[in-house]
Amino acid sequence: MENCVKIVVENPTPRHDYIFSLIFNQLLGISYCYVSSNNEAHINYTSVSLRGIQCVPHGLLAEKNIRLSIIDEVTFDLWLETPCFFRTGDTSLPFDLFSAAFFLVSRYEEWLPYEADIHNRFPATASLLHKNKLLEEPIVNQWALALKDTLLYEYPTLIFNPRRFEYLNTLDIDQAWKFKEKGAVRNILGSLSDVVHGRQENIFARWPIIMGLKQDPFFEVFDWHNSVCSELNIATIFFILVGDYGKFDKNIPHDNLHFIKLIQHLQKNAQIGIHPSYRSNSNSTALPTEIQRLKSITNTPIHLSRQHFLMHNMPQTYSNLLAHGIQEDYTMGYSTHLGFRAGIAAPFFWYDLENNKATGLKIVPFCAMDITPLYYRKETPQEAKKTLRNLLTKTAEVGGHFVSLWHNESLSETERWRGWRCVYNDMLKAVNEIYNQTIR
Numbered sequence: 061m062e063n064c065v066k067i068v069v070e071n072p073t074p075r076h077d078y079i080f081s082l083i084f085n086q087l088l089g090i091s092y093c094y095v096s097s098n099n100e101a102h103i104n105y106t107s108v109s110l111r112g113i114q115c116v117p118h119g120l121l122a123e124k125n126i127r128l129s130i131i132d133e134v135t136f137d138l139w140l141e142t143p144c145f146f147r148t149g150d151t152s153l154p155f156d157l158f159s160a161a162f163f164l165v166s167r168y169e170e171w172l173p174y175e176a177d178i179h180n181r182f183p184a185t186a187s188l189l190h191k192n193k194l195l196e197e198p199i200v201n202q203w204a205l206a207l208k209d210t211l212l213y214e215y216p217t218l219i220f221n222p223r224r225f226e227y228l229n230t231l232d233i234d235q236a237w238k239f240k241e242k243g244a245v246r247n248i249l250g251s252l253s254d255v256v257h258g259r260q261e262n263i264f265a266r267w268p269i270i271m272g273l274k275q276d277p278f279f280e281v282f283d284w285h286n287s288v289c290s291e292l293n294i295a296t297i298f299f300i301l302v303g304d305y306g307k308f309d310k311n312i313p314h315d316n317l318h319f320i321k322l323i324q325h326l327q328k329n330a331q332i333g334i335h336p337s338y339r340s341n342s343n344s345t346a347l348p349t350e351i352q353r354l355k356s357i358t359n360t361p362i363h364l365s366r367q368h369f370l371m372h373n374m375p376q377t378y379s380n381l382l383a384h385g386i387q388e389d390y391t392m393g394y395s396t397h398l399g400f401r402a403g404i405a406a407p408f409f410w411y412d413l414e415n416n417k418a419t420g421l422k423i424v425p426f427c428a429m430d431i432t433p434l435y436y437r438k439e440t441p442q443e444a445k446k447t448l449r450n451l452l453t454k455t456a457e458v459g460g461h462f463v464s465l466w467h468n469e470s471l472s473e474t475e476r477w478r479g480w481r482c483v484y485n486d487m488l489k490a491v492n493e494i495y496n497q498t499i500r
């Protein structure tokens with residue numbers, strides 16, 4: 061018998077195709093197909109009582125437009141022990157989890173008006189998952205697994221091959237060097253600023269480093285990082301800022317020969333992606349220029365991207381990235397909060413709600429950024445280790461994708477980052493423990 065989840069849907073739309081493909085093909089490792097109401101179906105996704113497990117549709121997947129009033133329909137409740145919304149009936153699938161998953165993964169609420177933060181971004185505090193204390197739950201993965209159990213209970217011959225835990229290490233390079241390679245003007249101004257702000261550590265460290273008497277702490281990280289990742293066999297993506305200097309864009313000039321050499325060196329053991337500058341959000345020529353710079357340095361096409369400052373607006377940012385050849389974006393996440401911005405611990409394709417169609421842009425969400433435990437949660441390194449381990453465990457329980465976001469700066473053991481390398485080490489150790497527990 062064909063191993064395929066058979067679904068009755070009155071009129072399948074691009075939204076149905078999109079969410080069924082995500083839940084069945086990508087999360088549960090089983091194909092799905094549409095059947096007519098006369099056939100034996102596993103899932104009856106209609107409001108009429110038929111054979112199969114009935115899930116009464118909320119209606120969202122049949123719509124074509126973006127609707128403001130939908131926000132009022134999102135009320136969280138429990139399905140078994142799992143929080144869920146869009147309750148539609150009293151069947152064994154009492155919630156329309158397909159519409160709920162679509163709502164979260166399409167980031168529907170980010171297409172609606174919201175009060176932006178100082179960088180004009182959608183703030184975590186505006187999100188429904190945050191308001192319902194669910195940001196740290198990979199809820200879409202949990203729904204998919206609960207759906208699998210419900211199906212298996214009724215149809216034990218179905219064979220699922222659900223996704224397994226996976227870890228991805230990513231580093232943003234906002235400043236490859238702390239002092240060196242920044243030039244005399246920046247360092248003289250930097251020295252004055254150190255004195256004005258009483259940054260004693262920098263006052264003493266800066267000039268010996270510039271004179272070559274000591275290693276630059278941001279740059280020194282790369283060799284150490286490479287040896288750690290090689291030892292643990294961990295793959296890395298570096299997202300590199302090559303934009304022009306500006307208030308929020310402070311990397312080394314893109315034509316600095318040492319910077320070029322560093323990028324070419326990093327590319328030997330890792331993937332390289334673009335880190336579009338802050339400026340690129342308001343200057344239309346910046347993104348293609350920066351991609352071209354990185355392409356010339358690496359001599360390879362640039363398909364991976366993460367926005368500097370996580371600058372993102374729906375749909376402009378993704379449309380712009382797509383228009384310039386980016387195939388995967390790694391911006392989905394928050395700096396202020398840990399967890400799963402889209403409710404999912406797995407990559408998915410961006411759904412363009414305005415044009416009501418799936419796109420070829422793969423969104424790879426991250427769930428843990430270095431600054432979050434240190435600055436926003438005010439945690440000590442010891443507390444941060446525990447927090448990250450908890451999040452890893454939660455992700456592993458659903459076979460999720462755990463993407464971490466660090467900077468070479470946060471691994472430099474300088475200023476506020478003193479004592480944080482061990483947090484990173486512990487996170488990698490925990491990843492290794494999970495890999496060893498699961499059969500790969």
Ligand SMILES: [Zn+2]
Nearest residue numbers: 232234368369
């Ligand atoms: Zn950045």
